[in-house]
Amino acid sequence: MTALLSVRDVEIDFGGIRALQGISFDVQRGEICGLIGPNGAGKTSLFNAISRVYPVDRGSIHFDGRDITALPANRIIALGIARTLQNVGLFSTLSVKDNVLLGAHHRVRPGFIKAILGRGLAGTVADPEAEACALLHDLGLGEVRDHLAGGLPFGTLKRIELARALISHPRFLMLDEPANGLSHGEVDELADVILQVRKRYDLTVLIVEHHMRMLMRISDHVVVLENGLKIADGAPAEVKADAKVAAAYLGSAA
Amino acid sequence: MNVVIKPRPPLAARVIFAAVLAVLFLYVIPFAIPNYLVSQLATVLVFAIAIIGINLVTGYGGAITLGHAAFVALGSYTTAILVVSYGWNPYATIPVAAGLSWLAGWCLGFPALRLQGLYLAMGTLVLSITVPALLKRFDGFTGGVQGLNVGNPESPVKWLDDSQWIYFVCLAVAAILYFVAARILSGPLRRAMVTARDNHLVAAVLGVDRAPLATATFAMSSLYAGVAGSLYAMIVGFVSPDTFNVMLSLSLFVGAVVGGITSIGGAIVGAMFIQFVPTWASDIDVSLGGLVFGVALIVTLVILPSGIGGLVGRLYDRACVRLGWTEAAQDERDERQTAGSIQNEPA
Numbered sequence: 073m074t075a076l077l078s079v080r081d082v083e084i085d086f087g088g089i090r091a092l093q094g095i096s097f098d099v100q101r102g103e104i105c106g107l108i109g110p111n112g113a114g115k116t117s118l119f120n121a122i123s124r125v126y127p128v129d130r131g132s133i134h135f136d137g138r139d140i141t142a143l144p145a146n147r148i149i150a151l152g153i154a155r156t157l158q159n160v161g162l163f164s165t166l167s168v169k170d171n172v173l174l175g176a177h178h179r180v181r182p183g184f185i186k187a188i189l190g191r192g193l194a195g196t197v198a199d200p201e202a203e204a205c206a207l208l209h210d211l212g213l214g215e216v217r218d219h220l221a222g223g224l225p226f227g228t229l230k231r232i233e234l235a236r237a238l239i240s241h242p243r244f245l246m247l248d249e250p251a252n253g254l255s256h257g258e259v260d261e262l263a264d265v266i267l268q269v270r271k272r273y274d275l276t277v278l279i280v281e282h283h284m285r286m287l288m289r290i291s292d293h294v295v296v297l298e299n300g301l302k303i304a305d306g307a308p309a310e311v312k313a314d315a316k317v318a319a320a321y322l323g324s325a326a
Numbered sequence: 327m328n329v330v331i332k333p334r335p336p337l338a339a340r341v342i343f344a345a346v347l348a349v350l351f352l353y354v355i356p357f358a359i360p361n362y363l364v365s366q367l368a369t370v371l372v373f374a375i376a377i378i379g380i381n382l383v384t385g386y387g388g389a390i391t392l393g394h395a396a397f398v399a400l401g402s403y404t405t406a407i408l409v410v411s412y413g414w415n416p417y418a419t420i421p422v423a424a425g426l427s428w429l430a431g432w433c434l435g436f437p438a439l440r441l442q443g444l445y446l447a448m449g450t451l452v453l454s455i456t457v458p459a460l461l462k463r464f465d466g467f468t469g470g471v472q473g474l475n476v477g478n479p480e481s482p483v484k485w486l487d488d489s490q491w492i493y494f495v496c497l498a499v500a501a502i503l504y505f506v507a508a509r510i511l512s513g514p515l516r517r518a519m520v521t522a523r524d525n526h527l528v529a530a531v532l533g534v535d536r537a538p539l540a541t542a543t544f545a546m547s548s549l550y551a552g553v554a555g556s557l558y559a560m561i562v563g564f565v566s567p568d569t570f571n572v573m574l575s576l577s578l579f580v581g582a583v584v585g586g587i588t589s590i591g592g593a594i595v596g597a598m599f600i601q602f603v604p605t606w607a608s609d610i611d612v613s614l615g616g617l618v619f620g621v622a623l624i625v626t627l628v629i630l631p632s633g634i635g636g637l638v639g640r641l642y643d644r645a646c647v648r649l650g651w652t653e654a655a656q657d658e659r660d661e662r663q664t665a666g667s668i669q670n671e672p673a
Binding site for chain 1 (some may be wrong): 328329330332452464506509510512513514517520521524525527528529530531532533534535537539546654
């Protein structure tokens with residue numbers, strides 16, 4: 073069986089600055105792949121290229137055998153690719169449940185005619201409300217279901233965003249710095265949550281993360297970037313032992 | 327913590343509220359006030375329809391439009407030309423006006439919504455400036471500066487005079503369009519619109535395709551303006567190019583802001599404002615009319631950004647909390663009752 077995600081020779085230029093230089097790697101089905109590297113290494117660029125938010129200048133990205141290199145960002149979620157955002161893209165004026173239900177947009181496909189005629193007098197389009205409530209409950213968010221998202225603690229918002237990604241029924245979950253801004257205890261909890269949801273929903277996961285310890289703990293496979301180049305790719309233990317990786321993180325001796 | 331308040335007044339309160347509204351709109355306005363006011367209130371309903379259109383495109387679409395008068399003109403002239411030149415029944419022209427303005431909105435919305443923010447405001451402003459000139463230029467069709475004499479539709483009911491009759495026609499159309507807007511702005515479509523309006527990146531990530539959504543919103547908002555125009559032609563009985571000038575676009579926009587840009591219930595308040603306040607102000611001093619608009623717009627934006635509709639909504643929510651008329655309070659009562667009945671069961 074081929075890899076679920078296959079990135080080949082991807083390059084991105086930002087007006088003369090080459091953010092990514094010929095990156096290639098695969099993510100196998102069912103694995104958790106960690107993407108790490110120092111600041112400015114190109115992790116977020118690569119992440120955004122895969123989720124089609126950034127255009128790719130050269131190279132190709134295949135998902136489940138399908139070329140998605142030129143697909144617009146809003147078509148990605150329907151293929152089963154859900155992502156979170158680094159600074160949490162939740163809407164503070166909507167309730168937690170409504171924020172989660174937003175993740176089901178591509179399943180519900182609301183339009184004007186559907187909304188107006190809908191299900192007759194019974195209401196407009198059917199929402200997967202029960203599913204949203206169950207997901208919130210599973211992630212320990214049942215209590216805040218009817219709260220406005222604005223004003224909730226950051227760790228809670230991260231979980232809400234995870235619930236929003238999960239309700240889209242993804243096969244491939246992309247997490248952009250999920251541990252960013254969390255306390256030590258919260259990071260450990262988050263790692264457990266990620267492992268749990270991977271198992272329960274049969275997911276393949278790609279994580280961009282600064283938090284080395286967590287990433288090494290949960291990843292099956294780690295890709296290391298530095299200055300837009302891939303410098304290591306392998307099991308966490310191998311990568312940890314790699315001299316180039318140590319140099320990138322600690323500064324080279326020379 | 328900010329819990330979302332979901333008001334759920336008891337059935338009796340809802341029945342009383344509906345009865346008050348019914349008495350007000352079905353008896354007091356048409357039968358208990360002076361006749362000249364009845365047709366003014368019919369105009370208020372028409373403005374309210376147009377303002378709901380602005381609520382859709384500006385409040386939820388996030389696009390500032392100053393070109394609404396152009397679509398009102400399209401609706402008005404569709405009705406006028408069909409009635410005057412082709413002898414149509416005036417009511418039969420309402421769906422035609424609706425369809426044509428929807429189509430025009432769709433065609434214009436397609437390129438226009440690719441313009442962002444201020445540029446769209448300018449583009450639509452140009453539209454409002456152009457339309458009266460166009461109407462004058464094609465005078466063979468539109469009657470030019472003289473306008474077209476549509477005439478007021480006669481009341482088919484013996485015990486209703488013409489202005490009462492047209493009031494009821496406007497009320498029926500406004501009620502239907504209000505419920506249509508309420509359905510558009512509920513559930514998943516509302517959330518998708520809020521997403522597309524507030525965060526383009528998240529919208530894309532969640533699979534919300536902004537362009538067709540924005541175009542459909544613009545088209546729907548034009549439909550509202552067109553229907554308003556069609557009814558307006560029947561109330562006034564006469565259409566002329568200079569009725570649909572930039573000032574009409576601006577007053578509708580001011581009405582939408584004063585009523586609450588995201589509040590379709592507030593549309594009626596905004597419509598009352600633009601119908602009555604400038605006239606009252608002009609009675610005091612001729613130059614006061616325009617000033618009142620400007621001041622009202624600024625005061626609303628500074629003190630009540632969510633408009634009068636938003637304020638009433640907040641007060642209503644608060645009252646419901648105080649009275650225990652919320653979903654959460656109801657659930658709590660249900661729970662207590664269930665708990666009580668379990669305890670009462672014989673051991």
